[in-house]
Amino acid sequence: MNTLTIDIGGTKLAAALINENDEILQRREMSTPSSTSPADLEYALSQLVKPYKGLAGRVAVASTGIIDKGILTALNPDNLGGLNAFPLQATIEALTGLPCRVLNDAQAAAWAEYSRLSASVQNMAFITVSTGVGGGIVLNGELLTGPHAFAGHLGHCQADPQGPICGCGRIGCVEVIASGRGIASAAVQDLEGKNAREIFQAAQSGHAQAQKLVTRSAQAICQLIGNLKALLDIDCIVLGGSVGLAQNYREQVEQLLSQLPPAYHVSILPAHFQHDAGLMGAAMWQAK
Numbered sequence: 001m002n003t004l005t006i007d008i009g010g011t012k013l014a015a016a017l018i019n020e021n022d023e024i025l026q027r028r029e030m031s032t033p034s035s036t037s038p039a040d041l042e043y044a045l046s047q048l049v050k051p052y053k054g055l056a057g058r059v060a061v062a063s064t065g066i067i068d069k070g071i072l073t074a075l076n077p078d079n080l081g082g083l084n085a086f087p088l089q090a091t092i093e094a095l096t097g098l099p100c101r102v103l104n105d106a107q108a109a110a111w112a113e114y115s116r117l118s119a120s121v122q123n124m125a126f127i128t129v130s131t132g133v134g135g136g137i138v139l140n141g142e143l144l145t146g147p148h149a150f151a152g153h154l155g156h157c158q159a160d161p162q163g164p165i166c167g168c169g170r171i172g173c174v175e176v177i178a179s180g181r182g183i184a185s186a187a188v189q190d191l192e193g194k195n196a197r198e199i200f201q202a203a204q205s206g207h208a209q210a211q212k213l214v215t216r217s218a219q220a221i222c223q224l225i226g227n228l229k230a231l232l233d234i235d236c237i238v239l240g241g242s243v244g245l246a247q248n249y250r251e252q253v254e255q256l257l258s259q260l261p262p263a264y265h266v267s268i269l270p271a272h273f274q275h276d277a278g279l280m281g282a283a284m285w286q287a288k
Ligand SMILES: [Zn+2]
Pocket: 155, 156, 166, 167, 168, 169, 170, 173, 175
C-alpha cells in the first residue's frame, strides 16, 4: 500500500507518495501560506494533496509545532504565523478520505534517522539545527512522544538563564542561541543584518566575531548533548539541519564535547536524510 506523506513547515509544504519499500515515487512542494488564517492553510493543503487522489491508502503527516491528539499548536508563534489549535488530522482526513496519522516533524525525522542505525542502537537523540532547533528521542527502540506530544523538543531546553527570550516565551532556550536565527540575531557591527549562511562564510574566512557566534552555537549544542547523556545515557546523537550539517560545525561540537569528562562523551553522526527526513519518518512511523 502506498502512503501519501505530507510535511508542513514554516516556509514550505511538501507531499510525496511513498511505496512499501520506503521509496519516494512522486514529490511536490509549495510555499506555506504567509497568513495566519486556518482557512488559508486548509486551502493550501487541499491543493497540495489533489494530484494524489486515488493513489494512496493512507496518509502520514509531519508538521512543525506540537501535534497533540491530531491538533496542531505552534509552540513558537514565529513559526506558522501563530496558527493555534488547528485540527490537522481531521482536516487531512476530510480532504483525502483516508486514515491519517500526524507527528511533529523533528520527531518524524528522528524516527527516519533511527531506522537507518545499527540494530544494536536502542537509545538515540536526533538534533536538527537550522532556522530553529528541533529534536526527537528514541528510547528502548521506541519513539518518545509523551502524553502531550511535547517529548524531545530539545531546542527549548535552557542553555543560558541570562540569555535572550525565546519565541516560546522562555528565557535562554538552546534555540534562541544555537539556531540560524539565534546566530544572526546576536551579530553586531559589520555582521549586523547578515544571515546565518553569511556568518558561516565569514567564520570560514577567519572573521573573529563570526567564529565566536558559531562557537557559541556549537557550545550550546555540546552542553545539550552532555545533558542528554546524563539524563538518558543515549548510545548516539544524530545531528542534522542546515547549521548542524554546515562545514566543520559537527567537528566543532565534537571537539567541545571531548573537553567534558568522559562520562559525557557520545558519538555524533551526521544526519542521512536532508529535506525528506520529515516525509520519510512520518511514513515509516505510520507503517510500523
Ligand atoms: Zn524556547
